[in-house]
Amino acid sequence: MHRAAVKRVVRENVFDANDTLAGANREMLDRAGTYTINMMSSPGAGKTALLERTLERLRGKPRVGVLEGDIQTTLDADRLARFHVPLVQVNTDPGFGGECHLDANMVRSGLRELPLDDIEILIIENVGNLVCPAEFRVGEDVRVMVYSVTEGEEKPLKYPLMFRSADLVLVNKVDLLEHLDFDIEQFLGNLDAVNPGVRYVLTSARTGQGVEEWCGWLGQRLEGI
């Protein structure tokens, strides 16, 4: 009992500080006129590959910047460097296993390195994790989740918070559907059960399917500002 009680207090403090910093990030981004997307998924769902297709397709209209979050390495940022967009890598560091998510303070340190006035849409690629990133607001306008069809139909029920907090779900790797025992109708039913009416796009970073629709959705975000 003692441990649980201590833990609860600590977590509230952490979230409280995080929310304050997330609010400050949001003000900074709003002042710059930067619309910000927190992109989240399991490891290997295809966030970086989709970003590559996205940057290829948009070619600077609108002007996109990227904040890459990873525990270690700059591998993802290296993959995106060829697009010559404003890009910063935030490593969540080898504390012990490394932080399993980006929090508002880590994002803040990255924002300082970006020319926000020149960025219309900032995409924050979070650490690959289906749980913890959803608990931390970082100052984003919306959350976009990438889900790979290789992960199974039932994950919305098992990991509800992230699916529930998503504003858009990119259902990725659909080129593999014919090789999988994945019932997409069942997955979409589970998704709708935890996040009724949430919009989704079927995508494949490999074939390009859905990239046009996703980029169209991105463009519409700017019209509302």
Add this chain to the structure above:
Amino acid sequence: MHRAAVKRVVRENVFDANDTLAGANREMLDRAGTYTINMMSSPGAGKTALLERTLERLRGKPRVGVLEGDIQTTLDADRLARFHVPLVQVNTDPGFGGECHLDANMVRSGLRELPLDDIEILIIENVGNLVCPAEFRVGEDVRVMVYSVTEGEEKPLKYPLMFRSADLVLVNKVDLLEHLDFDIEQFLGNLDAVNPGVRYVLTSARTGQGVEEWCGWLGQRLEGI
């Protein structure tokens, strides 16, 4: 700076309490003669599907028990119920987003519900997460990691702690290799870079590839006791 300092102290306390409880779990398991495996992976890498194939193959020799960890639902335990093995589901609960890992205390509550004297090998299926579960010892003898080839070659470099702490890696979903741009030699090189010489088995829960070898490895664990 203040926040970082506070956080470090808190985490040390958490790990300290966890290690004490993990030690107590280990004593309980040793007394019962139960060899214990902490099975970890990303969400959707195929832990449950591999367990299904494993239980089909072993048919009670050795006698296996399962402790299922999930944030919510009993979906995985339901899938395994048909094998009539000792089985307990531990839900890590909707605290906020739910705990993203099993810790020693949660496992302890599950162990109390299991007939340990009748279990030669206990498989603990951890919450799907490539980061946090690796930070928490739960009393296991060994760690077995399941990795899906759909997750990409570079993950050992990006999430080193879990790969480094694994005693065996089941490289799963190899039936999909022909449909993926996955360079398995590169992955194995990355794996060896963070965990030199670690043993691995190429598996497919779908075709059954590698299940024999993995079950042989399991059997060998008991010979050493």
